[in-house]
Amino acid sequence: xxxxxxAYFSASGVTKAAAEKIAKEMDADLFEIRPLxxxxxxxxxxxxxxxxxxxxxRDRKSRPELAENIDITPYDQICIGFPIxxxxxxxxxxxxxxxxxxxxxxxxxxxxxxxSGFGLTGIDIKTCAPQAVVHPGKIVR
Ligand SMILES: Cc1cc2nc3c(=O)[nH]c(=O)nc-3n(C[C@H](O)[C@H](O)[C@H](O)COP(=O)(O)O)c2cc1C
Numbered sequence: 001x002x003x004x005x006x007a008y009f010s011a012s013g014v015t016k017a018a019a020e021k022i023a024k025e026m027d028a029d030l031f032e033i034r035p036l037x038x039x040x041x042x043x044x045x046x047x048x049x050x051x052x053x054x055x056x057x058r059d060r061k062s063r064p065e066l067a068e069n070i071d072i073t074p075y076d077q078i079c080i081g082f083p084i085x086x087x088x089x090x091x092x093x094x095x096x097x098x099x100x101x102x103x104x105x106x107x108x109x110x111x112x113x114x115x116s117g118f119g120l121t122g123i124d125i126k127t128c129a130p131q132a133v134v135h136p137g138k139i140v141r
Contacts, residue, residue, distance in 0.1 A: 003074050004028035008081035009092050011039050014112045018140045019081045022110070028079065033096050036065040046086070057086045063095040077106045078132075080125070084113035084139075088121045094128045102132030109137035 006028045008019035016032070023030040043052035056062040072078060080097075082089045089111070109125055111118060118137040126134045 004077045004079065005031060005070070005072060005075040006079045006081065007031040007033055007070070007072075007096065008079075009033040009035075009083075009090055009096075010081075011044055011083060011090075015081050015083050018110065018112055019079075022079060022081070022140075026079075029075070031070045033082075033092060034067040035092050036067045053085060053090075056091050057088075059091075062091045063098070064090075064092040066092070066095055066099070069096075069099055072100050072102075072105070075105065077108065078102075079108045079110060081110045081112075081140075084111050084116045084119075084121070087116055087119045088124055094124070097125060097128035100129070102129040105132050107132045107134045109134070110140050111137060112141070113139055 004026050006019050006023040008015050010016035019030060039052065045051040046054060048054060056064060080093065082093050107125060107129060109122060118139055122134055122137050
């Protein structure tokens with residue numbers, strides 16, 4: 001039987017709740033993608049042009065550092081969950097994707113949002129994990 005991993009980033013808990021539910025339903029392992037420096041409430045203020053999240057999301061090359069990582073070798077199928085930020089995945093997701101070799105693995109992206117759809121997020125995921133088979137992303141509610 002193939003092993004499934006649900007890896008997620010969540011800043012305010014919504015995606016975390018979804019990830020926990022998905023992992024339980026799929027009998028999958030769960031891994032929280034955490035930034036080395038946690039996001040404060042001010043960091044998450046998208047109305048502020050100078051907030052950390054705004055600065056990171058405006059810089060396509062920003063890659064927030066991970067607090068810890070996981071060996072994905074045992075997993076064939078990896079669900080990756082995140083909140084939609086500025087229409088795409090928070091850049092820490094790119095940090096995570098680029099830190100692994102996804103050869104022979106399938107990625108199933110899912111996200112929560114305040115209303116936005118998945119947009120072009122799948123293209124960015126494929127760019128950061130070129131060896132993976134990336135399935136169409138889903139917004140979960
Ligand atoms: C910095 C930032 C940017 C966001 N950008 C969007 C967006 O472009 N579209 C949208 O629908 N929601 C946006 N949201 C709302 C989140 O996607 C939504 O609240 C999500 O469910 C939060 O998940 P979390 O609790 O796991 O962090 C944004 C939130 C933050 C903090």
